[in-house]
Every structure is written in structure tokens, then in C-alpha cells.
Amino acid sequence: MLLPPLNTFAGNPLDRAGDRRNDPAWLAQQEANPDALALVLWNGAPLIEGEQTPRLAWLSLAHARDLSPRREVFLGLWNQAPAFAVELGGSIDPASGPVRGLGQFQDMRTAAALLPGADAAMAGTAKSLFDWAGRHGFCAACGQASDSICGGWKRLCPACGTEHFPRVDPVVIMLPVYRGGVEPVCLLGRQAIWPHGRMSALAGFLEPGETIEEACAREIAEEAGLTVSAVRYHSSQPWPFPSQLMIGLIADVTDNDATPDQTELEAVAWVTRKEAADVLAGTHPAIKSPPPFAIAHTLLRAWVDGFDVSGSDQPA
Numbered sequence: 012m013l014l015p016p017l018n019t020f021a022g023n024p025l026d027r028a029g030d031r032r033n034d035p036a037w038l039a040q041q042e043a044n045p046d047a048l049a050l051v052l053w054n055g056a057p058l059i060e061g062e063q064t065p066r067l068a069w070l071s072l073a074h075a076r077d078l079s080p081r082r083e084v085f086l087g088l089w090n091q092a093p094a095f096a097v098e099l100g101g102s103i104d105p106a107s108g109p110v111r112g113l114g115q116f117q118d119m120r121t122a123a124a125l126l127p128g129a130d131a132a133m134a135g136t137a138k139s140l141f142d143w144a145g146r147h148g149f150c151a152a153c154g155q156a157s158d159s160i161c162g163g164w165k166r167l168c169p170a171c172g173t174e175h176f177p178r179v180d181p182v183v184i185m186l187p188v189y190r191g192g193v194e195p196v197c198l199l200g201r202q203a204i205w206p207h208g209r210m211s212a213l214a215g216f217l218e219p220g221e222t223i224e225e226a227c228a229r230e231i232a233e234e235a236g237l238t239v240s241a242v243r244y245h246s247s248q249p250w251p252f253p254s255q256l257m258i259g260l261i262a263d264v265t266d267n268d269a270t271p272d273q274t275e276l277e278a279v280a281w282v283t284r285k286e287a288a289d290v291l292a293g294t295h296p297a298i299k300s301p302p303p304f305a306i307a308h309t310l311l312r313a314w315v316d317g318f319d320v321s322g323s324d325q326p327a
Contacts, residue, residue: 025087041093060114085162096137142253
């Protein structure tokens with residue numbers, strides 16, 4: 012049973028046709044289909060139309076290809092019609108030229124706050140594929156230039172035959188929770204580069220040979236000096252900056268003597284469920300919430316609403 016997507020960039024509605032896009036003849040048929048559509052990105056920013064109800068601007072594939080594309084990928088099928096993404100290059104905003112009047116390009120974080128969930132998911136997928144293609148144009152095995160095949164979902168080295176696939180970097184993101192006081196509290200951390208007052212969940216990349224639980228425990232120990240005693244999974248989020256999978260967790264810790272490491276975090280703060288609710292509502296006097304499209308916001312909301320590391324959700 013599929014659960015409804017909880018997080019922005021999840022819930023891509025397309026049939027990725029992963030079993031058919033490997034066939035060049037089938038893919039050529041999709042490209043020639045007069046109903047083929049394309050979303051357009053410029054420097055990672057999707058083209059958005061509609062001021063009152065923002066949505067992705069879809070062009071015919073033929074029109075999008077006329078715009079001097081830098082890269083193109085097959086995204087999948089939408090009601091049996093092929094959907095593509097086309098990336099435009101250059102330093103001049105195409106919205107002031109070849110796509111004038113069709114919409115405006117918005118950076119992906121702005122787009123995430125504006126677009127419906129399905130649109131954000133499709134745009135995020137396209138951005139991740141384009142970012143990967145831009146960073147992996149040469150074979151990691153022999154150094155020769157590689158070719159894009161399978162609609163942009165694979166690169167093949169013509170020299171040594173090595174196949175390369177889009178990478179996804181797993182990241183644990185978690186709220187440490189301490190239950191040994193008068194009432195439970197969760198820990199928020201702050202990076203120095205964030206806007207004034209912004210605090211969020213703790214996070215870090217998984218390392219080779221590590222489980223999700225081990226990475227959670229290591230990151231909390233490194234960033235805040237705390238020991239993890241239990242971990243519970245909440246949800247995950249594709250994060251196209253450039254291509255990560257955020258693995259959302261709630262973690263029990265054994266004490267509340269948290270110390271920011273001053274490398275990843277410059278400050279930490281324990282908050283009760285009521286204080287966390289104030290953070291989310293924007294009424295906390297000192298702490299600003301992570302943005303609603305980030306999984307850290309989802310985790311904080313889940314904890315406020317009673318999501319419990321022990322496995323039973325209790326009302327706050």
C-alpha cells in the first residue's frame with residue numbers, strides 16, 4: 012500500500028517507464044509523438060506560469076527543442092503521453108527572450124514553496140538529472156567523455172563500456188529527543204550561514220559501511236555531544252540540491268547536556284512540544300522555523316503532534 016507523500020519533491024505522478032526507456036526505438040517514438048510535452052529549466056530554475064495558482068509551464072517538446080537546449084531528459088509518461096525536461100543554458104534569462112510571455116523562471120527553493128506537490132516533484136527530478144549529467148560527463152573509470160543514453164537516465168563510456176547511473180546521496184536528518192526531565196524536549200541546531208534565528212533538525216551524510224541508525228547516532232554525537240539510545244523512522248524526501256535522499260528520524264538521547272561542535276552547528280536549543288508549536292506558528296520569540304517545504308519542518312510538526320520514538324504516537 013502506497014502512503015500519501017508527506018514531503019515536498021515526493022509524489023512524482025509520472026510513470027517513469029524504466030523498463031522501456033532502455034529501448035532506443037521506443038524512446039524515438041516518444042520523441043516523435045506530437046503530444047510530447049516538456050517542462051523547461053534554466054540554470055536549475057523551472058519555468059512557472061500563473062500568478063494566482065502557480066504551476067509548471069509545459070511546452071511542446073518541439074517548441075522546447077527550438078530554444079537551443081543544453082540537455083534533455085525523458086521524465087516518463089503522463090496519461091500515456093510522453094513528458095520530457097529540457098535544460099536551457101546561457102547567462103541571459105530566456106523569459107526576457109525566447110519564452111517571453113510563457114512564464115517566469117523561479118529558483119527551485121522558491122518554486123518548492125509555490126508549486127503543487129506533483130509539479131514540484133517533477134521539476135525536482137529534472138533538476139537532479141541535469142545536475143548529475145553536468146557533473147558526470149566523463150567516465151570515472153577511464154576519463155573519456157561519456158554518452159547520454161536511455162533518455163538521460165544512464166551514461167555509457169564508448170571507450171571502456173562502463174555504465175554510469177544517476178547517484179543519490181543518502182542523508183540522515185533527525186530530531187534528538189530527551190525524556191528524562193519534567194516533559195519531553197527536542198533539540199534544534201543552527202548553522203552560522205542560515206538566516207537570523209533559523210534553527211532546524213540535525214543532519215549529515217551516511218558514510219560507507221554505516222547503517223541509517225549508526226549514521227544518526229554518529230552525527231548527533233559529533234554535532235551535539237549526545238548519545239543515542241533509540242531511533243525511529245518517520246519519512247523521507249528527495250532533495251534536489253543537487254540530489255540527496257533525506258531520511259527523516261526521531262532519536263531518543265540519554266541526556267540533555269548538548270554542546271554544539273562549532274563546526275557544523277554554532278548553537279543548539281531544547282524546546283518543549285509547546286515551544287516547538289510556537290516555532291512552527293512563527294510566534295516563538297527567538298527561533299524561526301525551517302521552511303515548510305523542508306523535511307525538518309515535517310519532523311518538527313510530527314513531534315509536536317505526538318510522533319513518538321517508541322513506536323506509539325501519543326497526542327501532545
